[in-house]
Amino acid sequence: MEGVLKLLEDGVPLAELSIERIARTAGVGKATIYRRWSGKEELFVEVxxxxxxxxxxxxxxxxxxxxxxxxxxxxxxxxxxxxxxxxxxxxxxxxxxxxxxxxxxxxxxxxxxxxxxxxxxxxxxxxxxxxxxxxxxxxxxxxxxxxxxxxxxxxxxxxxxxxxxxxxxxxxxxxxxxxxxx
Amino acid sequence: MEGVLKLLEDGVPLAELSIERIARTAGVGKATIYRRWSGKEELFVEVxxxxxxxxxxxxxxxxxxxxxxxxxxxxxxxxxxxxxxxxxxxxxxxxxxxxxxxxxxxxxxxxxxxxxxxxxxxxxxxxxxxxxxxxxxxxxxxxxxxxxxxxxxxxxxxxxxxxxxxxxxxxxxxxxxxxxxx
Known part of the structure; x- marks a missing residue:
């Protein structure tokens, strides 16, 4: 979630947020994110x-x-x-x-x-x-x-x-x- | 105004509506439109x-x-x-x-x-x-x-x-x- 906030603060538009990019920013693997959220919509709503x-x-x-x-x-x-x-x-x-x-x-x-x-x-x-x-x-x-x-x-x-x-x-x-x- | 409606019905997005295109659709000159409306915003609002x-x-x-x-x-x-x-x-x-x-x-x-x-x-x-x-x-x-x-x-x-x-x-x-x- 901090990774998403950081990207948004940096001005990255929502449409360009991908699970891959969020994972990279957060320094974790994509699987780590998918274990908790089914997709970027759910993650974003939680943010x-x-x-x-x-x-x-x-x-x-x-x-x-x-x-x-x-x-x-x-x-x-x-x-x-x-x-x-x-x-x-x-x-x-x-x-x-x-x-x-x-x-x-x-x-x-x-x-x-x-x-x-x-x-x-x-x-x-x-x-x-x-x-x-x-x-x-x-x-x-x-x-x-x-x-x-x-x-x-x-x-x-x-x-x-x-x-x-x-x-x-x-x-x-x-x-x-x-x-x-x- | 009918020209604008026709373009919208044809699915032309608002961002692509220009006074030039509206004038062409309506079969009039751009000056005719500018005599009544100061820009596409005003025309659109009236529609x-x-x-x-x-x-x-x-x-x-x-x-x-x-x-x-x-x-x-x-x-x-x-x-x-x-x-x-x-x-x-x-x-x-x-x-x-x-x-x-x-x-x-x-x-x-x-x-x-x-x-x-x-x-x-x-x-x-x-x-x-x-x-x-x-x-x-x-x-x-x-x-x-x-x-x-x-x-x-x-x-x-x-x-x-x-x-x-x-x-x-x-x-x-x-x-x-x-x-x-x-």
Whole structure:
């Protein structure tokens, strides 16, 4: 993995990274790499995952608190992508390579989404969340705003406290509180 | 513009589109094109804009109704991108060309966002929306979920009525209604 990072830091484009070149940089044989990873896609995805903030411990005190923790992770990822040219370039290159993007999706995005779904289902069951909205739609309503800000709008601010504000606002609604209690 | 569409339908990559080639396809001189567009970026952005659903008439009956109209436009764009291979490819190529992406951003995305901001400000002023959340954050909370579904998650469903559901849910909040009135 350090070998991959070194090559990327040296400006080698993703398309030119080969297992052979990675092995040479790391000073090991190709077989050593293939023992752990099935190909350069899997290896590359693990490098990206290691560069991103780790999945947070969920407090479990309430669905709201778990959502805040996951939104905060997303905010941190956005901040890191803004400050790390390397991570920024790696993610951009990943998006332009369908094979690597699919591997990232399957091993990072999908498991993350399943974890989010489980939290939302728990909320619908214990009464913290409305049960009349599809979990998949709810997921996008809760995480979509931070995702857009962190990933699609690199100039948008990501101030401290944004995760809490977004979580509470989507739970309580954007209408003035008085109009909830007419 | 038809000349550009024809070249794109023939599979000519965006990078190989030149004003000269477009002029030849359209059977006009280069000067004719330059009289209307300053370069291929501007011309291309107008082609994309013409292929997307037009900006909707806003009913103006309430901020909620205006938001539904704009969310519905976004849903329609998502449906069109899913069904039109041409539009899908054009948008993908546009994203990988920073110059064209910047032109699209300046002439389509930014004006659209300014229009959204004006609606949200009106809502904060007339009491339809909370005034304690930054308009820019509110914008992402309202449009982010549909944007993620329409653009970033090409496999997600975009059923009829989703615009209304998302608008009402973000306005009323994701907590069960009873917990608003303890």
């Amino acid at each position: 990206v995952r290691a560069a991103e903030p780790p999945d947070p411990e969920l407090p479990g005190t309430s669905v709201r608190d778990d959502l805040v923790a996951l939104l905060e992770q997303l905010r941190q990822r956005g901040l890191m992508t803004r400050s790390s040219v390397l991570l920024h370039n790696v993610i951009a290159q990943m998006k332009s390579s369908p094979k690597i993007w699919d591997a990232y999706h399957a091993s990072v995005v999908e498991p993350r989404r399943r974890k989010q779904h489980a939290i939302l289902l728990r909320g619908q069951e214990n009464g913290e969340l409305r049960a009349d909205i599809d979990v998949d739609v709810m997921n996008d309503m809760i995480f979509g705003p931070m995702l857009v800000r962190a990933v699609m709008r690199p100039d948008a601010e990501l101030p401290e406290g944004l995760a809490e504000q977004m979580a509470d606002a989507v739970l309580e609604g954007l209408r003035p509180v008085s109009s909830h209690t007419p | 994309v804009r013409a292929a997307e659903p037009p900006d909707p008439e806003l009913p103006g009956t309430s901020v909620r109704d205006d938001l539904v109209a704009l969310l519905e436009q976004l849903r329609q764009r998502g449906l069109m991108t899913r069904s039109s291979v041409l539009l899908h490819n054009v948008i993908a190529q546009m994203k990988s060309s920073p110059k064209i992406w910047d032109a699209y951003h300046a002439s389509v995305v930014e004006p659209r966002r300014r229009k959204q901001h004006a609606i949200l400000l009106r809502g904060q002023e007339n009491g339809e929306l909370r005034a304690d959340i930054d308009v820019d954050v509110m914008n992402d909370m309202i449009f982010g979920p549909m944007l993620v579904r329409a653009v970033m998650r090409p496999d997600a469903e975009l059923p009829e009525g989703l615009a209304e559901q998302m608008a009402d849910a973000v306005l009323e909040g994701l907590r069960p209604v009873s917990s608003h009135t303890p």
